[in-house]
Amino acid sequence: MxxxxxxxxxxxxxxxxxxxxxxxxxxxxxxxxxxxxxxxxxxxxxxxxxxxxxxxxxxxxxxxxxxxxLPAAPAVPPPPPPPDDSPPVDRGDPAPAPKPVVTTGTLVCPPVATSTWRDGKWRTDIGSSTSTDTYQGRYSGSGFGRNSGFAFYGSKPRSLAGATVTKATVKLRRLTSGDYARRTPTLRLVTQPTRPGSFPTVNETTAGPALGAQGQVSPWETTFELPTSWGQSMVNGSRGGLCITVASDDPYIRLAGRDSWSAAWTLTLYWRRS
Missing domain, CATH: 2.40.50.140 (Nucleic acid-binding proteins)
Structure with missing residues (x-):
C-alpha cells in the first residue's frame, strides 16, 4: 500500500x-x-x-x-605516481665513515711488594720482607752473597687488558750505601706479579738510570722511562714485576723500597684504546 x-x-x-x-x-x-x-x-x-x-x-x-x-563502493588504491623523468641530482661523494673514538689515560700502579733476595731467601734483616729497600750486587768485602731487588705489581696493570701502552715509567731513588759515585742498576722484567717463595723468573734486561747516592751526588731520584714493550707485557699479563740484579758483585746499589719512600718503584702506564 x-x-x-x-x-x-x-x-x-x-x-x-x-x-x-x-x-x-x-x-x-x-x-x-x-x-x-x-x-x-x-x-x-x-x-x-x-x-x-x-x-x-x-x-x-x-x-x-x-x-x-547495494554494496559500498570498493576501495580503489590511488594510481601510482608518474615516473620522475627529471635528471638525478648530483649530491657529491658520500660522507666518510666516522673516525673511531680513541680514549687515552694513565694508570698509576704502586708496587704491592718490594723485597730483596740474598743467599737463597728473602731478606728480613733490613726490614719487612714485603716493603724493604731493594739492593743489587754485593757490598765490598761482605761474606754474604749477591743481592737482587724486586718490585711486584699485582693485578692492577692487567685492568688495562686490550689497551695499547704508549709509554711506561718507574720512580726510583738511590739511597746511601756503597760508594757515592753515580751508578747504573741493571733492570730486568719479572714474570711473577706477586712475590713467590723462591727466586722469581727474570727476563728482559735494560740499563737503568745513572744515580748518585742520596744527599751526596745528584741526581739520586728520577722518573725513568721503561721500554714501551715492558709496559705492554705487564698489561697483557705475561710479566708482573721489575728487579735490579747483576751477575757480578758490582755495582753495589741500594734503591728505596716502600718503607723508605712511599713513591718507590711506582709504575705509571700511559695508554690508549679505540
Missing amino acids: ADFADTRVSLAGHGTLVALAATASASGACLADVAGIRVTVRVPPHLTIAAQQNILILRRGSAYWAIAV
Missing part, C-alpha cells in the same frame, strides 16, 4: 530506483528516502536491510519492493 507521500508526488514510471533506508527492515517492511520522498518499502523474507544502507527498489502498482542491498 502507498504511504502519504504517494499523494504528493508519484514515482510511477521511474522503473528501478535507488533509495536510502531510513530504518532497518522489520515485519517485512522499512522506510526509505528516494528522490526526496519518504516511502514505505516492502522487504522480501530473504532480504535484510539496515538503516542508512542503499537499496534498490521497484514499484509495482502502488507498492514499493526492495529487490537488493
